[in-house]
Amino acid sequence: MHPQLVLWLMAAALSVTLNRICSSSTLNTISDADKIVSLPGQPNVNFGQYAGYITVDEKQERALFYYFAEAKADPASKPLVLWLNGGPGCSSIGVGAFCEHGPFKPSGGVLLKNDYSWNKEANMLYLESPVGVGFSYSVNNTYYNSVDDEMTARDNLAFLHKWFKKFPVYKERDLFITGESYAGHYVPQLAMLIVQSKLFKLKGIAIGNPLLEFNTDFNSRAEFFWSHGLISDATYESFNTICNYSQIRRQAQSGTLTPVCSRVASEASREISKYIDTYGVTLDVCLSTISSQSAALNKLQETEKIDVCIEDETVKYLNRKEVQEALHARLVGISTWTVCSDVLRYKMQNLDIPTITILGELVKSGIHVLVYSGDQDSAIPLLGTRTLVNKLAKQLELNTTVPYRVWFEQRQVAGWTQVYGDILSYATVRGASHEAPFSQPERSLVLFSSFLGGRPLPEGLLSESAIDKHN
Numbered sequence: 001m002h003p004q005l006v007l008w009l010m011a012a013a014l015s016v017t018l019n020r021i022c023s024s025s026t027l028n029t030i031s032d033a034d035k036i037v038s039l040p041g042q043p044n045v046n047f048g049q050y051a052g053y054i055t056v057d058e059k060q061e062r063a064l065f066y067y068f069a070e071a072k073a074d075p076a077s078k079p080l081v082l083w084l085n086g087g088p089g090c091s092s093i094g095v096g097a098f099c100e101h102g103p104f105k106p107s108g109g110v111l112l113k114n115d116y117s118w119n120k121e122a123n124m125l126y127l128e129s130p131v132g133v134g135f136s137y138s139v140n141n142t143y144y145n146s147v148d149d150e151m152t153a154r155d156n157l158a159f160l161h162k163w164f165k166k167f168p169v170y171k172e173r174d175l176f177i178t179g180e181s182y183a184g185h186y187v188p189q190l191a192m193l194i195v196q197s198k199l200f201k202l203k204g205i206a207i208g209n210p211l212l213e214f215n216t217d218f219n220s221r222a223e224f225f226w227s228h229g230l231i232s233d234a235t236y237e238s239f240n241t242i243c244n245y246s247q248i249r250r251q252a253q254s255g256t257l258t259p260v261c262s263r264v265a266s267e268a269s270r271e272i273s274k275y276i277d278t279y280g281v282t283l284d285v286c287l288s289t290i291s292s293q294s295a296a297l298n299k300l301q302e303t304e305k306i307d308v309c310i311e312d313e314t315v316k317y318l319n320r321k322e323v324q325e326a327l328h329a330r331l332v333g334i335s336t337w338t339v340c341s342d343v344l345r346y347k348m349q350n351l352d353i354p355t356i357t358i359l360g361e362l363v364k365s366g367i368h369v370l371v372y373s374g375d376q377d378s379a380i381p382l383l384g385t386r387t388l389v390n391k392l393a394k395q396l397e398l399n400t401t402v403p404y405r406v407w408f409e410q411r412q413v414a415g416w417t418q419v420y421g422d423i424l425s426y427a428t429v430r431g432a433s434h435e436a437p438f439s440q441p442e443r444s445l446v447l448f449s450s451f452l453g454g455r456p457l458p459e460g461l462l463s464e465s466a467i468d469k470h471n
């Protein structure tokens, strides 16, 4: 037998016995093998954690890996939320759970408690999808050669179906599906399959900085770069007259970048420079991931409240043998866990599939839809997203129920919002990156909590005296 498999089975057996001794969970038996006793270096917590595999295809031995963190308090009264990261090919556990809104953040070999964890509000299910991503695998690796949106949605549906067999108490729970970036494809596509199959109690979906429509989303990058001072007037002009970003992206993807478009792209890259995180243009960059380090530049990072190197920490953490054992995870056909897959060959033409139309179908089926934008992201900027949602509302003839206005977290503006027909919402998160909960955890948690509760975003309680003090 494969040595890793032996260890995995031993870890699984161990977790069953320990679970019997200190069973604080609402769950039982079938899911016991997946119960996490404790993650290396984690602080004490009193919520249940589970991780393991769901085989979605027995014959082809395709299995998806999940991590499930039950709600911190009263999990029985809280909804179930599935979270998906994008890429295509990036890990929801690596990014979503460990860098964004999971219960812990890796730091210096241990796990720190995340005060703004989304499992304050919900039972959080993180799924590494499709196979080939993270710890998810296909033993027949020919499968990796051409994975597309349809295959991904089908496997995700099969995953949920079987996951509910393992966690039957959650089957009747309100279900929300959330994600960001390329999950602007995964989330609506899976939601549509669920609506059609009427299998689960899907209440709503929320997607952050999502890819919804290729041309609008990618072309909005030029204006974002320009208005944030990242490119010159001349280069902005080139984007508008010579070659726009959707053309560049399309050509680059198919390996047919023309000299004209190539010139525009490289001029923009030179001006933006490699020391800017285009996923959050006001964030510092993690210098260790950008070639040579400079002591002087490194100093800048000391004042940062956000750990911009958290992805490096996560990669180190998830590659530790004892961490993988605690998670019941295995490396199948790969030698290291990576944030984004090295083995998956996703069908990149699928980026062209517009999913904004699916959002319309979902709204018509009574599913609540929240689209939000971290407003400092230049990868999928708010400019394109806001336009797309506005246009959709018009097409659906949804009247504005909350006119464009600010919303608050504590006593500061946390972003802007507009609601259409009490079912379709748009919101920005001020000062947030592509991965909004990573850079603005407090604000993102307020957004998440309001969305789940069906409440309008806080209008703010700034008293007159507080305003006076500012003046």
Ligand SMILES: *[C@@H]1O[C@H](CO)[C@@H](O)[C@H](O)[C@H]1NC(C)=O
Binding pocket: 060, 140, 141, 142, 143
């Ligand atoms: C492996 O997967 C490929 C692609 O999905 C499929 O065509 C092939 O038949 C599979 N091979 C085996 C041995 O099942």
Ligand SMILES: *[C@@H]1O[C@H](CO)[C@@H](O)[C@H](O)[C@H]1NC(C)=O
Binding pocket: 219, 240, 244, 246, 247
């Ligand atoms: C961008 O390029 C596409 C493809 O050539 C073109 O159809 C579109 O009009 C252009 N959009 C803008 C905003 O220039």
Ligand SMILES: *[C@@H]1O[C@H](CO)[C@@H](O)[C@H](O)[C@H]1NC(C)=O
Binding pocket: 397, 398, 399
């Ligand atoms: C939307 O507003 C228009 C104009 O005020 C009104 O005629 C229409 O009935 C409204 N539609 C809905 C669905 O409320």
